[in-house]
Amino acid sequence: SGMDEGPGTPLHNLPAFLVGWVVMLTAMMLPSELNYITAFAAVLRSRHSVSVASVSRVSSFIAGYGVAWITYGLAAYLLDLVVRSIGPELITWNRGGPYVAGSVLIIAGVYQVSSLKHV
Template sequence: MRLRSRLFAPLFIALTISAWIALWMWDAGPYARYLRHASWAELPVVGAICRAVPGASLTLAALLHSAAWLLMIAAMMLPTAFPLFDTFRRMTIARDNRHALMALLIVGYATAWALFGFVAHGFDAALHRLADQSPLMLADGWLISAAIVALAGLYQFSSLKHRCLDKCRSPLMFITEHWRGRSVRRESFLLGMSHGVFCVGCCWALMLLMFAVGTGSVGWMLALGAIMAAEKNFRWGGAIGKPLGVALIAWSAWIVVQNARIG
């Protein structure tokens, strides 16, 4: 039992590193466009299927974007939720079904982020479709990027951000609030999903930055993942929000100034 407890953190770290390696290999390979906005007809193998099978394009787009998003979440967000998983492991260590409960906790957490990804990708796709139909919007697309960066900056000062962050920074209190130990499988899933919802509430604005700079940028993912992990897992993490907000608002202003000069 003690050996398994000691192995949990190394295995968790290995899982996270594996997710980052898989993400890097995907981004460096011939199918890197799956992480970004792709024209499916241009992709090898998939393009032929899309042209031959009616409706295949939408199905493959949904599946591949979902796989890419979940891989990004595994790489970026699992490290931020490690205190929750470790605390839950210690609280359920005497149960015979502890592995199943841990799996349900992780699935619940991933479900919350998958739902957010569905909404974010839908909104992003709608913006791109609108831009394709509007030459003026396409020419001034930098305004959307500037607005997203400014929104992310302003959100760092919001009370909602800090309430959600407090929930994420107190895993033991969060578990005791949501765990009754009666219907353990259902409670494990709902616990993970509830924590995921607060995690989304804390980090959604920062995650939207990936849509402003490109969802396939592994460098940006690393930077954002490090910031969110520091916010949640270190004592000084709560102090990051306001300086980060100022930096993002300044960045947004810089985007506007630079493009105004060009225009």
């Protein structure tokens, strides 16, 4: 409900956002993260025998990854709340939204070919 409002659709309430964020995070990021988890576990195995401490370290590694991304999601959610509370009419989609979106794309394109990216 309410997900078909076009650009600027509200993020819903915090619990629903967090559930969606964690599902998206798991679906999109876990496949590539498995390589790092496997490499980390292999390093632990080469230094120590498999033990409860090794399992604990791998679990902490995974939990740290999750905490970092969930914290990022919460920060994005709070930023969205702040921007919506200010209610900047300038960037509403029917007025300045296309200009904001176009500007972001141009800035991203310039960044891609800039020396700053290679630094």
